[in-house]
Amino acid sequence: MNIVIIGAAGGIGSALCNHFSENHNLFMGSRDEANLSKLKDSIVSNNKYDISTVDVTNFDSIETFMSAAHNYLGSINYIINCSGSLLLKPAHITSENDLDQIFKTNVYSCFGIMKSSYKFLRTNGGGIILFSSAASKVGLKNHEAIASAKGAISSFVVSAASTYASNNIRINAIAPGLVDTPLTKRITNNKASLDYSKKMHALDRIGNPENFIPLLDSLVDERSDWITGQTFFIDGGLSNIK
């Protein structure tokens, strides 16, 4: 398979890149060139793999990146967007700028990726996997902005899955609970916050990036080509178990 991974240098993204490089060709992107280069250097594989910077808040940047990915790989089977951000603030002190940043990174990016990849997927089909959040389903304090944005991703998934089904483009999302990655350092580095967070998950522990590999492996298996329009919760029970 030829797989494009965005947000590749992040916690979940880099775990996926290291894993998928064993059996697939990869084109990997995120904003920071130094982190991307470090990721590329960490990969040992006989398959093809390369990197390019991309800013998912900018449609032109996504367009350039997707074209580079297609040129390099020759064709694209899967796009996995692991880019994202987090904002923990109650609604009454959330600024317009906060919302612009959260929605551009998490929601506009889905439209940009769809817009730039359609021409590469429309003939032979393929898959797009986005990242939502357990916070889109369960009420968590101070998550108004990120819960709204991640909820928008799950809503995007059902509509886009319908729109592009006739092109055999399958669109799904993963919704994590709290995962130990650079994104959540402020929570996980504070013992009291970490202990409190663990208790919110029925399994009494937070997740790690490797927890996403089995489902992602299964979704990029060509026998999974009857799965579309779904959000899969990988969240230690956070979203639906008390």
Ligand SMILES: NC(=O)c1ccc[n+]([C@@H]2O[C@H](COP(=O)([O-])OP(=O)(O)OC[C@H]3O[C@@H](n4cnc5c(N)ncnc54)[C@H](OP(=O)(O)O)[C@@H]3O)[C@@H](O)[C@H]2O)c1
């Ligand atoms: N970790 C959690 O607890 C958790 C919970 C729920 C949902 N999620 C979601 O899961 C996904 C993966 O999260 P993670 O924990 O692996 O986060 P992470 O470690 O912070 O990685 C996120 C990646 O996104 C990239 N990124 C951020 N803004 C970008 C932009 N404008 N353009 C391009 N790349 C950008 C970052 O790299 P650069 O800064 O170098 O670009 C980084 O590589 C995200 O969508 C996140 O919202 C995570």
